Amino acid sequence: MSITIQHISKSFKDVVALKDVSFEVKEGELFGLIGPDGAGKTTLFRILTTLLIANEGTATVAGFDVINDYKSIRNSVGYMPGKFSLYQDLTIEENLIFFATIFGTTIEKNYDLIKDIYIQIEPFKNRRAGKLSGGMKQKLALCCALIHKPKVLFLDEPTTGVDPVSRKEFWDMLKRLQKKGITILVSTPYMDEAELCDRIAFIQDGKILEIDTPEAIVKHYPKPMYNIRSNNMYQLINSLKAYEHQHSVYPFGEFVHYTDNRLDFNPKELMLYLESKNLSEISIQITQPTIEDTFMELAK
């Protein structure tokens, strides 16, 4: 096991950030921690990277205990905080050399690991980090987190505030790193990124709701899911929410994801109801629930 977390709890004064959290991450796994802002993701990262001490419970990273062997952990993990935290007034190259030096290594020694990423920002290596675009900052931060060949990589919301193209590139990079045997624990508020992980854990209000593979987790969804569309989206949502048998109504792109709380639900009945509300061009089709739907259902 690369990361084991057992009954970790942490509270700040009267705010409970984590409540009895336990899970394990296998070696070489790309594990996603999915949850809204304030769910406790960053707190958990800070405990695992030895920046914070939990009130209760134990955790190990790369086989080392987070409290007793914190020094060994610091040698073998890479951490990329959610906020860009490199020296804005140093250049790309200087930042990288700085982190290599304090890890007691050099860029050359581990160049093969960061090569794919570094090549993309190398043309700007004499530019100060503060002057880089969001995507480039992200790549630089990843390079700095990888420069000492960590066994475990912690990425706290690495793609928040990054454009869709750079986000996709970033996840491709993570997949490649995973192939090199690095265990990656990544947190994200984006549900679409969850599908790219080997396994995901839903976290909300400091509690783990569910842990499984993205494919399996949607099967936990208890009800059949319907895609509904019509000529007037706003009125459709309002009408569905007013419908007495509705279980959940969430807008999803051009559709509304709808579940009913009856076991013998007949779409035709709903169709008649919607037509009575002066909606036209109505279509109701059964569909697969997404990770987002599952999360919303579990978080209810």
Place this chain on the structure above:
Amino acid sequence: MKTILYIIQKEFKQIFRNKGMLPIIFVLPIIQLVILSNAATFEVQHIKFGYIDHDHTSTSRALVERFNASTYFDVLTDFPSEALANSAMLKGDVDVIVEIPHYFERDLQKEKRTNVGVTINAIDGAAAGVENVYLTQIVQRFNQQVKVNLLQASDLQVQPIQIETIPLFWYNETLNYKTFMVPGILVLLVTMITLFLSGMNIVREKEIGTLEQINVTPIKKSQFIIGKLFPFWVIGMGLLTIGLILARVVFNVPMVGSLVLMYFYTSIYILVVLGIGLFISNFTETQQQAMFIAWFFMVIFILMSGLFTPIESMPKWAQLLTEFNPIKYFVEVMRMVMLKGSSFMDILPQLLKTLLYAVVMNGLAVWSYKKTT
């Protein structure tokens, strides 16, 4: 060692890239030293002087003439009445009013005594005190003159018995206040810049989040702290050098003592300041907070350092407090070494206290610096 060297290199790079900081470090202190040393004088000149002469005799005019001759007093007005003089003082037109009574000359000659009324504007208490001294001196000298004249006329057998004091001002023969102020202000500058910079430096890393990144690395506390603070130690020594050159070239302050001793003491003293700076930054979250706290201590340290007001005139409890003021020791040592040529043994008490202070402060600072929260 390589790590420390690289951190030092990185710190210097950051300092020299910070276009807003460079002038603060190197230009402002020089300007301050030049301006403050010229401006922070205890001499009071151009005292606006008014008088009310009820007597209108040669003796009363002779007294007024004494004030007129003094370089400290600008004789402005002869007020016809006390009321007018008082309203002029209320308006701020005069600072000192001397009222010469009726029969001033007659009383002096017949009764050998008389009184002169003096009113001093004491809004600025320190200036009023100085004005009083000047005034008393002038009146006393006038008094002696009168005495001699009167005695010659009446009784030659009784010789006036006078004790005259001729003071010698050692270590600053001309009582040049610049000689006295420059070493002190130099101390302030070295302290202020190093305290503010070191206090804000680590907080800055907290603010921009790099500290968190660094805390996850295997870097040792001591490596990081030494690497971060050493550049400010160098800057402090650099400031001392600039200040000493200015003191010698611009202000012509004598440097009687050993430069090596000055540098040796300063090198230890800066450690105290850096320790305080680091300690402050451990307990603050933003540069603003750090700045305010540093400023708070700075003001107390300056006012209780004996630079502007003598420690001897403070109440007992305040004198005790000054024992914890590092600036006090630095001011003492600088003045002792520069003006008096004190040797290592002379400054040993200050040196030992400073050293103890440095050990305690840095110990506290390192102890309170935590990589884990």
